[in-house]
Amino acid sequence: MQAQKSSDKQLFVGIDLGTSRTSIVSRRGVRTMVRSVVGYPKDIIGVKILNSTVVVGQEALDNHPYLSLHFPLADGVLKETSEKDEQAARELLRHVIRCAEPQADEQVFGVLGVPARASLFNRSQLLKITEETMTMAMVVSEPFMVAYGLDKLKNSLIIDIGAGTTDICAMKGTVPSHNDQVTLLKGGNYIDEVFSHAVAESYPDVQMTRFLAQKIKDKYGFVGEPTQEVVVSLRSNGKPLLHDVTRELRFACETIIPDILESLETLVAGFDPEDQAEALNNIVLAGGGCNMIGLDTALAEGLKEYGKVHVTRVADPDFAGAAGALKLATELPTEYWNQVGDVIGG
Ligand SMILES: Nc1ncnc2c1ncn2[C@@H]1O[C@H](COP(=O)(O)OP(=O)(O)OP(=O)(O)O)[C@@H](O)[C@H]1O
Ligand SMILES: [Mg+2]
Structure with missing residues (x-):
């Protein structure tokens, strides 16, 4: 009973930090999506109109004439930041965590997804920003989160088409290495x-x-x-x-198809030959861009020389990443987090 009580004080969240939209899901059932934008009133009139010195998400877009807007994840991860950008990133994360409704005495444990090949510098910068709002945070790659959520951990290929980047990841039954992932700047x-x-x-x-x-x-x-x-x-x-x-x-x-096909061809070649047929039969499309009509067929057609190819879409592109992150956060004991991603806190 005592153990149950102490775990009640922990709130687990999964966050998909996107260039255009950030989604968060919590173990208590919150599912929210926020536009990844932060606005600061241009002058005192704006402060008066909005009754605030900072506005986050759709409200910032709706009031853009009075605001200077910051998109802190413009390239899918914190870009080379100015101080204002970093502040905006903090503000966005604070807002997103608030959406998950943590209670006053609760510790927040979360897994965050970023583009597959985000540089170490960007990952550590991001983790530093989580320190204020989260007790422990782990950063993993976006397509890996999706794969984990769908239980497609081996012999599959995940393609996440976001706003800023298209991330592709080959799942081989282990945490994907650098060579198993590609980030294309075309999204x-x-x-x-x-x-x-x-x-x-x-x-x-x-x-x-x-x-x-x-x-x-x-x-x-x-x-x-x-x-x-x-x-x-x-x-x-x-x-x-x-x-x-x-x-x-x-x-x-x-225009994005040729690069995706080329990356898929490279990643397929990285599987053991006996696993390649299964991987080609197990290609999953995620991210907002996966909604484009005909994309699954076009990719399968582009790979037809490889034999049987099967491309599917995730059922819930808006939350597949965040849901996978939450699954990882709750299933993986926190002492193992640093074996899977970059971690801060704990
Ligand atoms: N029906 C649709 N057809 C084509 N594109 C769509 C559709 N719906 C959304 N999108 C596009 O998906 C993108 C947003 O997807 P998503 O929310 O996955 O991106 P993100 O996670 O914010 O970006 P990133 O992963 O690059 O950081 C936008 O470019 C949007 O225009
Ligand atoms: Mg995304």
Whole structure:
């Protein structure tokens, strides 16, 4: 009974720190997603309007005219930071932990996911920031978290398509080594940029922004032969007019495929020959970008010379990473954490 009581004082959380969105799940059942952005009022008027000196998440985006915005995870991990960026990262983490509703006397133990090949420097910088809010934290790679959550720990390949990066990881029944992981800098943001340029080229009068490009992509994103035409209302010289952007959207979404295929080919070759067929049959897509229609088929098609290939998507792209992190946090006794990832506290 006593032991039960002391474990009640521990709150376990899993956090997926993303460039565009951070999700957190807790053992007590909290599931929250926060936009990874922090805003500081530009001047005293903003403080008065918002009644605060700092705003985090969607509220910061909604009030952006009065705020200077910081995206502390712009490249998927803390970028080369200014002091303000580091402060913003602290603020974001504080907010995210608050979302998990820790009680006053509770210790917070958490696993955080970052891009697969995040440099050691970035990982330790991130861990330092957790010191204030967490008793013990472990940083692991994003696709590894997803793999752990799905129990796909051997002979599988996990592809996490986020906003800033696409992370690919080969699972071989051990904690993935450096050589088992690839981080590509082409993710959703890159697609938005390509799409936005492609539309501007086809329709020079259209006012296109990256926000708008993302909105259209999130709704209609696809690769391969279109199943429907993508016709959207865009402002041309100020007036809303319908434009067919099917070709431009396909082109943009397909730009990430060649790099993914090339990385998969390299990672497959890293499995023992007798395991390669099973790994090719066990490719999993995760991250927001996995929602693009036709991506599973296109990847399988691109690898067809390798024999039977099976590509699936996670059922819950928004929380698959954080849920895997929580599973790892609760299943792995804390004394083993430093064998799996970089750890602080404990
Ligand atoms: N239906 C969709 N089709 C295509 N892309 C989508 C869709 N839904 C979301 N996305 C894209 O997924 C990305 C966000 O995914 P996710 O939340 O996994 O990224 P993140 O974890 O914040 O980024 P990273 O892992 O790179 O740090 C955005 O680029 C978004 O536009
Ligand atoms: Mg992510």
